[in-house]
Amino acid sequence: MERVVIVTGANSGIGLALCERLLTEDVQLRLCLACRNMQRAEAARAALLTSHADAHVDLLHLDVGSMKSVLDAAQEVKTRYRKVDFLYLNAGIMPNPQVNIGAFFKGLLSRNAIRMFSTAEGLLTQQDRLNADGLQEVFATNLFGHFLLIRELEPLLCQSSHTSRVVWTSSSNASHSAFSMEDIQHRNGTEPYSSSKYASDMLSVALNRQKNSQGLFSSVICPGLVMTNLTYGIVPSFFWTLIMPIMYLIRVFTNTFTISPYNGAEALFWLFLQKPESLDPRAKYHSLTSALGRNYVQPQQMDVDNETPEVLFAKLLELENFVKKNDHVGYI
Ligand SMILES: NC(=O)C1=CN([C@@H]2O[C@H](COP(=O)(O)OP(=O)(O)OC[C@H]3O[C@@H](n4cnc5c(N)ncnc54)[C@H](OP(=O)(O)O)[C@@H]3O)[C@@H](O)[C@H]2O)C=CC1
Numbered sequence: 001m002e003r004v005v006i007v008t009g010a011n012s013g014i015g016l017a018l019c020e021r022l023l024t025e026d027v028q029l030r031l032c033l034a035c036r037n038m039q040r041a042e043a044a045r046a047a048l049l050t051s052h053a054d055a056h057v058d059l060l061h062l063d064v065g066s067m068k069s070v071l072d073a074a075q076e077v078k079t080r081y082r083k084v085d086f087l088y089l090n091a092g093i094m095p096n097p098q099v100n101i102g103a104f105f106k107g108l109l110s111r112n113a114i115r116m117f118s119t120a121e122g123l124l125t126q127q128d129r130l131n132a133d134g135l136q137e138v139f140a141t142n143l144f145g146h147f148l149l150i151r152e153l154e155p156l157l158c159q160s161s162h163t164s165r166v167v168w169t170s171s172s173n174a175s176h177s178a179f180s181m182e183d184i185q186h187r188n189g190t191e192p193y194s195s196s197k198y199a200s201d202m203l204s205v206a207l208n209r210q211k212n213s214q215g216l217f218s219s220v221i222c223p224g225l226v227m228t229n230l231t232y233g234i235v236p237s238f239f240w241t242l243i244m245p246i247m248y249l250i251r252v253f254t255n256t257f258t259i260s261p262y263n264g265a266e267a268l269f270w271l272f273l274q275k276p277e278s279l280d281p282r283a284k285y286h287s288l289t290s291a292l293g294r295n296y297v298q299p300q301q302m303d304v305d306n307e308t309p310e311v312l313f314a315k316l317l318e319l320e321n322f323v324k325k326n327d328h329v330g331y332i
């Protein structure tokens with residue numbers, strides 16, 4: 001039976017590179033590109049079909065930042081497919097990023113320089129805003145929309161007859177200190193991206209605890225630093241081009257500079273090939289590229305305790321109920 005794979009944010013960057021790699025591995029897949037912009041989705045589909053003419057590539061309209069769109073898309077998935085084998089939760093945003101140049105140069109001269117290059121800890125802030133549902137946009141896009149999607153697709157993901165997988169594209173920028181259980185949407189801080197990625201790490205741990213027995217397995221990856229629209233939003237592409245030789249030099253010291261979307265998708269692709277029972281539910285799987293350009297995957301334990309993931313899960317369920325009850329915009 002053909003495997004059904006859904007990828008959110010599949011029209012560019014790491015998501016699109018993953019799709020390309022999945023079709024190279026198994027052209028029999030039913031691959032569904034879940035995107036908010038159908039013109040970009042069509043272009044991505046056309047590009048994939050150029051190299052894989054016989055592939056089955058479906059398009060699904062999904063804006064993960066809009067709760068109505070998530071509910072409609074989930075309904076559509078339920079009418080199209082009888083099961084979902086892989087759900088890649090890859091769509092993500094980092095709006096209005098600001099680099100703290102002072103902290104960058106200070107960090108450069110410190111013993112933590114390598115760590116700074118792989119996590120950007122203390123370097124980046126963003127300006128978030130409310131979306132039409134009244135939720136913080138970064139939280140809604142990077143985390144909550146995906147949570148709601150999983151919940152709506154549970155009948156297809158949690159089937160005793162077979163195992164299903166969800167895979168989160170998280171980040172090494174996920175940080176415990178940026179997240180607060182009293183402010184899960186990060187309304188009051190300046191690091192909504194770090195907060196949302198840390199929340200996705202915790203949610204994955206909670207999902208494994210609650211759903212493994214129903215055949216659903218969740219994993220988390222970090223693609224490393226990859227040149228995509230997201231990073232071109234931090235500093236412009238000409239600047240990245242200018243410092244590219246330095247980037248390759250830094251790769252000698254940290255293998256987290258994967259740079260190309262193909263390399264960045266390594267851990268996502270690797271997980272596709274693994275048996276879920278062999279995976280560590282508390283690990284983040286990192287895409288890494290050596291100085292000589294060899295790609296590999298390494299697990300790292302996540303900075304997540306035993307109790308907090310369950311608390312977050314309960315809060316997300318509460319918010320889900322609230323959103324569904326108040327289906328008017330701007331009420332939350
Ligand atoms: N690049 C990097 O260095 C790193 C990236 N990541 C993560 O990787 C993931 C992919 O990002 P990347 O490939 O780098 O960047 P891109 O901007 O190229 O890709 C992001 C994708 O998400 C889509 N997207 C954004 N918002 C929504 C939404 N509301 N609904 C549906 N789709 C949406 C974008 O669609 P559209 O084209 O319409 O904007 C795009 O297809 C993100 O989760 C990001 O946080 C993690 C660590 C490092």
Ligand SMILES: CC(C)CCC[C@@H](C)[C@H]1CC[C@H]2C3=C(CC[C@]12C)[C@@]1(C)CCC(=O)[C@@H](C)[C@@H]1CC3
Nearest residue numbers: 099116117118119120123171172173224225234
């Ligand atoms: C302008 C300065 C002279 C040079 C600044 C360099 C920074 C822009 C980069 C250094 C480490 C980078 C980094 C990321 C973004 C760009 C840097 C801050 C990420 C936060 C991108 C998204 C992720 O999720 C992380 C894994 C990246 C970590 C490293």
